[in-house]
Amino acid sequence: MTGTQKTGETPVLERTSTVRVPVGGRAWFVQRRTIGLVVGCVVAMLGLGFVGLSYGTSWATPGEVFGALTGLEPSVVIAEWRAPRVVAGILFGAALGVAGAIFQNLTRNPMGSPDIIGLDAGAYTGALLVMTVFAGASVTVAFGAVAGGLVTAALVYSLSRSNGLSGMRLVVIGIAVNAMVTALNNWLVLRAELEVAMAAVGWNSGSLNGIDWEDLVVPGVVIAVLLTVIGLRASALQQSALGDSIAVSTGVPLERQRLLMVLVGVGCTATVTAVAGPVMFVALAAPQIGRRLAQAPGVPLLPAALTGAVLLQFADLVAQMLLAPVSLPVGVVTTAIGGGYLIWLLAQEVRRR
């Protein structure tokens, strides 16, 4: 399996599980499984994306889809209705997957994802408040969602902080906060004007129905920036998984790193929630599925992003097809898939104790 070779003066550890990519005298080690996962997920995204562009009240032929994509045979339905939805599935799925991986790293618990600890619900509260009380437009709603997510994160953090921070304690308190915030959301919807309430309920369980390009510009930029920022800190994030002591003694600025992780995690969650509502369970399941597929240590970001994108894209197709011609909110499907997964996870966690 391994051999210590002499290459000039330097012993190089050759491994079968990694590929060594030389970069100007230095090297970059990539896990073979990660490369496989990237290829697999890209193929899946293209395949699902193609189905997503074809599927609707009437199926488009492959020729029509290619025609619309290349602009040779313009189609409003494909280019303006279906394409944004496909892109939203990939973009939001990746954002949710990364948000989940960030919080699972922070809490060192596979259940510590933003949807479980109430951050989706909190972001939704922020959005609802802006819509109902301040009758705000979409950008204001997004700010409301971010503020709601941050307030909820601060609440969960302060309630679970006593004698240091334990991941499990934070998760349990987060579940309670999630329940309370969800109740608050229902109350807000009930109290709201009928029209606002109708809009809010359709959005209540997370939906990509009716998303167009205009809805995606700002979230797309925000998510791209957030993913780049956290991507550059990915190695520090992985280093923190060795425990606080080793993280600090190997040079991770832990306090700053944690603050950045909370901001990026809440930012991703709130951005998605502001546009699509609280899409549950992608953030919970994607990082763990990605981790197993990549056979990577800890909870890495890239597999979480890829798996999240494929998962949400797939769930959205199912949501469109299940009761066609009625298109279900995608959150209903992710909740159904993720709920089963959560039960399994809880059983595992209880068994481990």
Place this chain on the structure above:
Amino acid sequence: MTTRLSAQDVTLGYGDRVVSTRLSLDVPDGAFTAVVGPNGCGKSTLLRALVRLLKPAEGAITLDSRSVSDLPAKGLARELAFLPQDPLAPEGITVHQLVSRGRYPHQSLLALWTPEDERAVAEAMVTAEVEDLADRPVAELSGGQRQRVWVAMVLAQDTPYLLLDEPTSFLDITHQYRLLALLSRLRDEGRTVIAVLHDINQACRFADHLVAMKDGRVAAEGAAADVVDAALIKDVFDLPSVIVADPVSGTPMVVPE
């Protein structure tokens, strides 16, 4: 005796609970320093302060006369490596991947590997005798193997200083001695080793410099032969004992009455 790393009049504690008041210690360069003392005497707290895991309420920890809190995080991590009592191995990590994490303070943002990084990891695994385990998941290893893997990780950090908090706890007697012999070898190669040890007799045998602590202060320090006597053991551990010469190494050996 030269010294680069010192604690100068530090007051250490957690919140309102003060553990040490005005404690001073010079760590001799290139020596094996063992810190001993009863449970809760502040040994681990002192070690944590030396690696900046705990900020002194008063006084300063200095390296080359500069306060460690003024040094950049990765810069300090290239000087001092620390093995805590409770390191976490991420789920699914292999030995080689874990040892590689020791290179973090030497790497830039993009985690590109230099030949120097690869050499340090390979050497650390050979020194700690874990090269045959390279592709094994850490979770599958025995306690003794796992502790050697963690030692390899801090070795890969390639620092002049190695600080270890009770590295021999939970190891059987064979692995305890293997680990202490390894630390002595590292000292012979020029590193400065500071370890909190539970077993006073092991500390006497392996350490060049013994620091005995009680109630957050240094009760005695120096070569074991010079400082360990029945009076010190009575004072520090509250244990009546007879001191004999270790039949193997000739160092003081504490035999409780």
